[in-house]
Amino acid sequence: MIEPWVYAALTATAVLTGFIDAIAGGGGLIMMPALLFAGVPPINALATNKLQSMFGTATACLNYARKGLVDWRANLPTVALVFAAASIGVIAVQTIDTRALALLIPLLLMGVALYVLLSPRMDDEDAHQRLSQRGYAPIGAAIGAYDGFFGPGTGSFFTATLVGLRGLGLTRATALTKLFNLTSNVASVLIFAIGGKMFWLLGLCMAAGAMLGGYIGSHTAMRFGARLIRPLLVTLSLGLTLRLLWSWFSA
Template identity: 70%
Template structure:
């Protein structure tokens, strides 16, 4: 049973995470501890977090798409692969121990932060694609599986690989990340809902905050572009690294 006073508090936290997710990702490492501290059991926290994240990401995706920053048709295959892979990840996470990932993922996040910091591709200029949209579907599927299974850092993984492999400018990569993130969130919500692992009233209350944050965050990212997104991606990756390592060793 969640105390009534926690609803507006967690909705306010969801606004912050929606804003952060719309620009750089990593909001889950703010929201998940807040849910756990509030007394929500771990699997219910995962499912409820996915519900509010799905709603916030949808608003951000819609705003980016309205500005023509998402190439919808070439990326439908990747979105479909991400959906299936996220379903598999969400099924698996309800059956196995994920503690080992708390040590492996920080290393990947730190490497991701270094790449974002030093890569000359991390601008708003498009570059030559190293793989086709079909070729990227496999990489997208791996990230989608990870999102359904564990989650932290998914947005930054999508964004950095879209820049590195598909040659997108950073703002366009961030925009397309919202489509792929939303797809994996939908898959996860479906699986957690079937498993009865979502607190619907709390999740929908938080979704209001997440949507407001997603709206503001996406407009802020489109206004300032790579000069805002790049440092926030690095900050989010380093913060997630520290948070996961602290959780693991604590």
């Protein structure tokens, strides 16, 4: 039985995580510990977090799309692969021990943070792409599978690879990240719902907060661009790295 104050507290927390997710990703760094602290069992916390995140990410994605930063048709093949891969990831996470993965991810996140911090072109200018949209699709699918399986840092991985491999400016990469993140969230919610893992009332209350945070965060990112996204992306990547390493070594 969840106490009434928990609904209010987690909804307020979702405003903050929705804001962070809309700009740099990594809101799960805050939301997942909050859910667990509130007494939600781990698998139900993961499922319910995906539900609220889906609504917040959808709000941010639509705001970016209204500004012409999301090309829906051109990215449909990647969207389809991300959806399929995320579905497989969600199914796998319910059967596989994630402890080894929890040690690998901090190392990857540290790499993302260093790339963002040291890259001379991590800005809003598009550059020469190393991979086409079709060539990037398998990479997007791999990140989608990871999101379904584990999740933390997914937005950072999408954004860094879209900048480094697709040659997108940071704001455009962030906008496209929301599309792919939304896709993996939808797949995760469907699989978790079918498995009966969702706390619907709590998740929908949190979704209202996430939508408000996503709306504010996406408008803030479009206004300030790379000079806001870059430092926040580094901060969230390093923060999540430390959080995951602490969890692994203290277990």
